[in-house]
Amino acid sequence: MAPPQAGSKKRRREPANVDVKLVEIYEDLASEKDEIRLKAAQALVSQFTPDKSPADEQIKKALQRLFRGLCSSRKAARIGFSIALTEVLTQIFSAPRESTQFGLSDALQIWESQSNSSGSESGQEQRDHVFGRLFGAEAIIKSSVLFQPAVPFTQWTKVLDLVFELSQKKPWIREECGWIVYRCVYDLSSRKMNAKFAEAALERLCSHDLARSPEGVAIWLAAKDMFPTAEFPSKAWKHDDPLDTKERNSLSKIMKESSAADSEDDNQAKNAKSSGVWNSKLHFAWDAVLSRTSDGSPKSKTSKSSRLSFADFWTEVVDNGLFASASSDERKYWGFLLFVKVLNEGSPQQASHVFTKNLVRCLMNQLAVEDRYLHRMAVKASKAIQGRVSKEPGFAAPAVRGLMATSGTVNFDQATKTKTVEKIVAEASAEALKEIVPLFEQLMRRPGTSDEKAAASSRQFLAGLLLTTVRSKASTTGDSADELQPVLEQILFIFVRFAYFTDSGNSSTAPEPAVTQPTQELLRNRINSCLNSLLASQKYAATLPYAVVRQIRDAVKSGEYGKFIIEMDDTLQNSVKTAFKSLKKLSSKEKKGETSGVAAFKLLYSMTILQVYSGDADAVSMLDELEFCYSKFLGDQDSKKGDTSDASDALVEILLSFASKQSQLFRRMSEQVFGAFADQVTENGLESLISILEAKESLAGQQEMFEEQDEGEDEEEDDEKDEDAEMIDADELDSDVEVVEADGGSDGSDSSNDDDDHDDDDEKEGEGEGEDALEVAAFEAKLAAALGTHRADQDLNAAESDSDADMNDDEMEQVDAQLAQVFRARKQVASQRQDKKDARENMINFKNRVLDLLEIFVKKSHSRLLALDLLLPLLRLARRSTVKQIANKANAVLREYTKLCKGSAVPPINGSDEAKPVWELLRSVHKEAGHSGPPMHATACSQASLLVVKVLVAHDKKAIAHVVDVYAATRKEQLGSTKCHVQPTFFTDWNNWCVSASKQLKN
Template sequence: MSLSHFRDLASNDETVRLKAAHSLLSELSSGNSEAIEYALNRLIRGLASGRESSRIGFSVALTEASLLAQLLNPVIIGDNIDFARVLDILKSRTHPEGSVAGQEERDHHFGRLFGLEALIKSSILFHQNSPLDQWVQVLDLIFELAKKKAWLREECGWIVYDALPTISASGTGSAHLQVTIDRLCANSLAKTPEGVAIWLYICRHDPKVVFPKSPWKCKDLLHQSNLTTLAKVLKEAPPIEGDTDAEDRTSGQKGSWSSKLHFSWNVVLSDLYEAEYVKTKTTSSFKDFWQCVVDDSLFSASASEERKLWGFLLFCKVIEEAPEYLISDLFSRNFLRCLINQLCNTERYLHRAAQKALRAIHARAEASPEMTYSMIAGLISGNGTPSFDQVTKTRTIEKLLNQADNTALTRVLQLYQNIIQYPSTDGLKSTEPRRQLLADQLVAVLRSGKSERSDGWIMSLLSMFARFGYFTVEEGESKPSPPISGTSQNMFRTRMSSCLAHLISSKNQNDDSWPFRALSAIRDYERQHMASVIELDGTIRDAKDSAMKRLDRIHKKMSTAKKGKKATLRAFELLYSLVILLLYNGDSDTLSILDELRICYDKVIRHKKTGTDGVDPTEVLIEILLSFISKPSVLLRKLAQQVFSAFAGNINADGLQLLLNVLESKESLAGQQELFDQEADDDGGSEDMSDVEEIEPDDTDNNDTGDDDDVVWEDIEDDTSGSDDMDNDGAARLNAALAAALGTRRTHVDMADEGSSTGDESDMNDEDMIALDDTLVKIFKERKRIAGKKRQKKDAKETIINFKTRVLDLLEIYAKFQHTNVLSLKLILPLLKLIRSTSSKQIGSRAAAVLKDYARACKGSDIPPPTDNVEDTWAQLRGIHEEAMKESSHAHSHACSQASLLVVKVLVGADRENVKGIVGVYAETWTQWLMSRKCRVQPSLFSDFVNWSTSASKQLQR
C-alpha cells in the first residue's frame, strides 16, 4: 500500500483527494485484513487532524469512495471486519487522552463527528439486515457529543436530520425513526432547535411513529398550544426561575452566538407554507406563528440586538420565498417599530440589517410586481405609517410604487383612498399633512415612467381627486373622518391640475383628452347630487352651463371630423375643458375668456359672422394664451403650448407680434405695469394661486424643457441701479431723521466733529415724548414703505422674466414647426435684442437656443421665402449687423452670425444676384469694425461668412 495515498488525501486540491481515495480503495479490494485495518486506522485518525484538508479528504475516502460500505459488506471483502470493530476504532482514535490543548481537543471532537457522519452516509446502518442497535449506538454518540459541546450541537443535529430522508426511504424506516425520537427525548434534546427540526420531519413523514406526551403539549409542534414554548426554543432563550420545562431546555443552550440563522428555521417555515396551502387542522396559522414566535419574541422591546438581527435575517428569508398571501403578515407591530428605529439613524447597531431588509423587499417586488400592494399596505397601513419614507429618510414607498404593475396599482389606489378618508390620526393638524403626503405619492406615480399605469387607473385617480377636491360627503359609509378641510380640498384640486399638466403633454392620448375626462368625472358627481364645495353665482353658473353645451358639441364633432380639423377641435376641447375647470375653482376672471373663446370658435369652426369681424380669431387666441402663461401654473403653460401648436400655422403677423411685444418689455416694475395695464400704485394684484404647481416635477417628457422649476431666479440681476440709488438716498435720509429725532449722532460722522457735538442730554417731558412717538411712527412707516417698494420691484422683475420664459417656449414651437413660414423671419431681431438687453443669463441663453434651433431647422431648400417686399429682408440683414455692432459678448455675437447667415440663405435662395449686395453689407460692417471704436463686432461674424462662402460657391458657380 502506497503511503502517498494518505498524503494526497490531505491535499487542498479536490481532484487530487478524489484520485487518492479511489486508488486507495482499489488497493484494498484484495481483501488483506492487515492492510484494511491499517488503512481504517489511518483514515479515522486522519479525521482528527487539523492539517490542510485532511479532515475533508479522509472523510471523502470513507464515504464518497464507499470504503466503509465495502469494508462492512462481507460479500465484497470477506468477513474480516465488522461494524463493532469500526466503531471501536472510531471511538479510540477520536478520544483525547490526558491533558491536551484546547485546539487538539476540538480536532478530536470534529474527527468523531466526521467519522459518525461517514458511517451514516455509507448507508450500512439502514439495510433491512442491519441491526437496529447500530443506529442506536451512532445516535447516542452524536447526542452525547451535542450535549457535551454546545458549539457542536447544530452540526450534530444537522447530521441526524440529514439522515432522515434516507431512513424514510429504507425498508425499516419506521423502526429507525421511532428510535430516533426516543433517543432524542431520552437525551433531553427535544426542546432544542435541532430537536424541533427532527421532530417536525418525523411527525410529517411517518404517522406510525408514537410520540411521547412530553415534553411538548401537542404532537404537532406548530399547534397553538406549543407556540410560546417554541418561541423560547427557537430564539435559544435561557430558562428562567419557575420555567416548567427549564430542565429540558438547559441541555440545549449554546455556548456562543452565531450570526447565521439556524437550519431549523428552514424546516419550520417549509412546514408552515405547506400547512397554509393544505390547511392542516392542528397547525396554527402563519400569522399566529409570526406574531408569537417572531414578532413578540425576536423583535420584542426587551430582545437583544443579536436576536433582533436573527429577526431581520428571518424577514429577508421569508420575504424572498413566501407566497403572496402571507406577505402582509410579515409587517407586524414590533417588526415595523424596530425597522423604523434602525433606519432612522445610521449610528444604530442594526442599521445595515434594516437596510438589507429593505433591499429584500425591493428585490421581491422587482421579481413579483403583483406583490407590491401587500408590501405597501404593510408599510403604510395597520401597524405602519403613511409617512414611512419621511420618518426613515428613505424612498421605500416611492420605489415600490414604481415597481408595481397595473393590478397592484389599482389595489394601492383603493388603499390610499381609504386612508385619505380615515387617516387614523389624533387631529386635523396631523390629518392634513398625511392626506397631502398620500396625494403627492400618487401624483409622483403618475409622473414616473417606471410603473405600469392603465387609462383606467389614471381615470380613477382623477376621479378621486375630483371627489375630494370639489365635493363633500356628509353622510353614509364613505363620509371622511375627520372631514376634509378647505385647505385639503384646495390641495386635491391642485394635485388634479398637476396630473393634467403631465397628461396633456404625454404622447399616449386617445380621442378623449384628459381635461375633458376630469371634467366628466366632476359632472358625474354632480349628477349624483353630491354637495359641491365651490359655490357658483347665477352669472357664473349660466356661463358654465353654456360653455359645457358648447364643449359637448365640440366633443361630438371630433368623432366624425377629418384629421386636419380634428387637431383644431382638440385644441378647442382642451381650452374649454380647462377654462371650465378654472370656473369650478372659483376663478371668475375666466368669464371674459369664455366670451373670447366663443368668438374664436364661431369664426374658426362654425365660420359664423359676428360683431367682431374685423378681429382675427388667432389674435384673440394669442391674447387668451398670453393670459394663461402669465399665471404661475404648469397646467396652463402646457395647455398654451398644446393649443399654440395646433394654431401655429394660422397665426398672422399681428398675432405673432403680440408675442414679440412681451420680449421687448422692460424687466422692471414699470414694465410690469405697462404689460399688464396696471396703475402706477398697483402692488401687482392678487393672483389666483389655486393652480400653482406645488410638487417638484419629475419630468420625463423629452419635449418638456420649460417647467417652472427650470427658471433660476438667482441668476436675475437688478438693472434698476438708479432706483436703488434713490432707495439708498431715501434710507440715508431716514437714518438722519431718526438720529435727529433721538438726539444721537450718525454713524458716519467725522471723528474731528466728535468734540463739537454736545447734544442735549436733559430728560424729556411728556409732550416731548408724545412728539417723539409720532415722529418715530412716521419714520418707521416710511422705512416699511421703502422696503416694500424694493420687494415689489424684485417681484415685478421675476414676474416679467418668468413671463418671457414662457413666451420663448411658444416661439420655440413656432420656430420648430413654422420655420419655412415667411413670418418666422420676424423672430430674428427681437430675439437678438433680447439676448443683448436682458438682465437674466437664463433668458439670454434661452433666446439664443431658440434662435440656434431655428437656424438649424433651415437647411437646404427648407428655408423661409423672402418677404413680399424684398427690401424688408434686406433691412433685416442690415438690422442684424447693427445689432452685432452693439454687443461683444460671445453668445450675442454667435447668435448674430447665425441669424445673418440665415437671412443670407433666404436672399440667395430668392435670387443669386443678391450675393453682390450681401457682400456689400458685410463689407460695410467690416469697414465700421476697422474704423470705429464703437463698433463691437466679433471677427467670427466674418469668418463664419467666409466659411459659408467656401461651401456655397460650389452651388453658385453652376
C-alpha cells in the same frame, strides 16, 4: 574509522518500514485545494476495494489514522479525511468479508476511542476531539454501513446515543448534531429503509430530553413526513405534531430557544432546550418549520390535528416571539433574517403575511437611526421588500398595506427617513395599484390621528405618494397604458374630492379631522403636477384633464363630497355650462375621427375650466374668448365662415395668459396647444409674442405688460431709473439663469448714442451700490433724529448738557411714534425692493416661455414670410438681455430658424410689394450688427443676414447686386465710423457664402 571496542553491546538500528506513498496520501487529504483532496481520497479508497482484499491490520491502521485525522484542526483535514473515511467504510463493510475478525463494532470502538478526550488536553484540543467525533458520526451514517442487514440494530442506537450525548455535553455543537440526524431521516426514506430506524431516532431523541428543542422539532417533522406510519413516542406533542395549533406557545419558546417552561399542562411540563450559544445564521429548524406551514388554505375537517397556518405561525412564533418588545437584539436579528428569507423565497401568500405589527414597528425604529444595533439588518430588510416588488410588481399591494396600515403609521418614509414606500409604489403593477390607491384614499380620509397638524402632514405624504405613482406611470405605453388609465383617473379623483370640497354632511364619509385650507391648496397643486406629467404623454393629454373637470362638475351637482370651495354665480355657471357643451361636441368629433385641433381645444377648455374651479377670476373671461376661437376654428359651417385671424389672435392671447404663470403645467399645455395652431398665427398674434420679448425685465415692464395700475408717478420714475440697479443674483432666478453684461466691449460714448442700449454696467453697479448706501444713511439719520442721538464718529464736539436728561411720558410716547414711523418706512422700502425682484423674475420666466413658443413657431412656420419678423427682435434680445439664459435661448431659436431654412424651405416672396420690407429688414440687420454685443450676437447677426439674403436671391437672382451694395455700405460704415462695431466674422461668413453660391447664381 576506529574499530568498535571489544565487548561493546550497542544495538544496530534496523531501517523503518515507511510507506512514503501512503504518507503523501494522508498529507494531501488535508490540502486546501479540492482537486488534491479528492485525488488523495480516491487513491486511498482504491486500496480498500473488495478485490484488493485488505488485511485486518491494514484496515485497522487506516481507520485509526482517518479517525485521528478528523480530530485535527490542520488546514482542511476534517473535510478531506471525512470524505475518505466515508468511502473506505463503504468499501470495507458494504459486502460480507471472508476470513476476517474485524467488524463494524471494532470500527465504532476506534471512532469512540480516537475522538475521546482524557480531560488533560487544552481547550483547543478538546474542541478538536469534539469535532472529530461529530465528523466521524457523519461519515459512519453517510456510509450507510449501519443499515446493512447483517449489522446489529444496536449499532445504530449506539451511534445515536453518542451523537445525542455529544449535543448535551457540548450545547454549542448541538445544531450540527441535530443536522446529521435530520438528514439521515431523509436518507433512510430514499433508501426505503424500515421505519424502525426513524422510530429509534425519535425514541433516543426523547430519552435524551431533546424532543423540545429546535433540532428535535426538525427531526420530528422530517420523520412524520417521511415515515407517516411509524410509531411515534407518546405524550411528546399533542396529536404527535409540533405544529399543532395547541402547541403554538410551546413552539414559540422552542424556536427562540427559551428556557422557560412551555407546557400548559403541569403533568407534561418540560423545558425548551436552549443551546446557550447565539449564532448569526438561522437554525436549520426554521426551514423545516416554514416549509410545513400552510399558506392559509382551509384546514381539513377529517384531520384530528389541525396544523398552524403560516399567518398564525408567523404572528405567534415570529412577531410575538422574536419581535416581542422584551426580546433581545439577537433574537430580533433572527427575526429580520426570517423576514428577508420569506421575502426572497416564500410564496406570494406567505410573503403577504410577514408584515406584522411588532416586526414593522421594529423595522421603523431600526431604520430611523443609523447607529442602532440592527440598522444594517433593517436596511437589508427594506431592500428585500423593494427587490421582491421589482421582480413581482403585484407584491406592491401587500407590501404597502403591511408597512402603512399594519403599523398605524401613515408616513412610514418620513418616520424612517427613507423612500421605501415611494420606491415600492413606483414599481407597482396596475393590479396592485387598484388595491393601493383605495387604501391611500382611506388613509387620507382617516389618517389615524385627531391632531390637525399631524393629519395635514400625513395627507401631504400620501399626496406625494400618489403623485409619485402618476409620474412613474405617465410614460407607460401599449396595453399597460389602457390598464393604468382607470387607476390614474382614480388618483386624480381623490385629489378632487379633498381639494375642492369641504366636509360632507355624511359623518361616515367625511374626513376626520377636516381637511385644512393649506392642505386643500397643496392638493390642488398636486393635481397640476399630475396633469403636468400626464401631458407629456399624448395618450392622456386630452382625456384625463377632461375627466378631472367633469368629476368636479358632477360632484358639485350631487353634493356627494360636501360644499364646493367657491361660490358660483349664474354668470359663472352659464360660462362653464357653455364650455362643457363645447367639450361634449369636441368629444363627439374625436370619436368620429376628427383629430385636427380637437385634442388641443379639448385640453385648453379643460385647463381653463380647472382654473375657473380654482378661483381664477381671469379664467372666466378666457372661457368666453375660447368659445369664440372654437366657433371659428372647429364650429359648425356657418360659424366657421369668414376670416379666422381674430380667433387666432385671441387664441394667442389666451395661451400667453397661461404661459405667464410660473407653472410647468401651463407651460407644457400652452406649448401643446400652440403647436396645433402655430401655422395659423397671424401678424398681430406674432406681434403679441414679440412685444413681450421687447418689454423691460423690471417692475415697470411687468406693469406695462400686464396693465397693472401704477401706485404713483414718482414710483414709476424710480423703477425706470433703477431698472438695472436692482439686478438680483442669478441663483435666485433660475438654476440656469446667469446675469451678463448687456453691451460687452462698448465704451460709454457708444452706448450713450444708442437709443436702445442700457446704461453702462459700471454706472449701473455704482448706482445700485450708491442707492444702498443712501438708504442705509437715510435710515440711520431718521433713527438718530427719532432717538435724539448720533453715531459715535459724528458730532464728537456736540454739547452733552441734555444727554442725561430724563424724558417724561409724553416725550417717550412721541419717540415711540417716531420710531414706529421710521421702521414702517424701512419695511415699505424693503417691500418695494422685493416687488421689484419678484417682477424681474416674472418677466424673465415670461420671456423664457415666449421663446419656447417661438421655437415651436419657427419649426411649424419657418417657410412663411411672416417668420422673418422674428429676426430683429431675437437679435436685440440676445444683445440687450441681462440674463444669460434668455440671450442663449434667443440665439438658439434664431439658429434653429436659419437651420430649417435650407434649399426650397426658404420663405417665398410674392411680388415687389413683399420684397420691399425684406430689403428694409436686411438693412436693419446690418445696423444691428454694428452694435457692440456678446460674441454670440455677432454670429447671430451674420446668420440672420445670410438668411434674408437667401430669401431675396431665391425671389430674384439679380438682387445679389443690391445685396453686395448693402454689404459694401456696411463695410464703409465700419471703416469710417467709430460707432460701428461689426465683427470680422460678419464679412467672413458673407465671403464663404458667396463662394458656395456663385455656381448657382451663374446658372
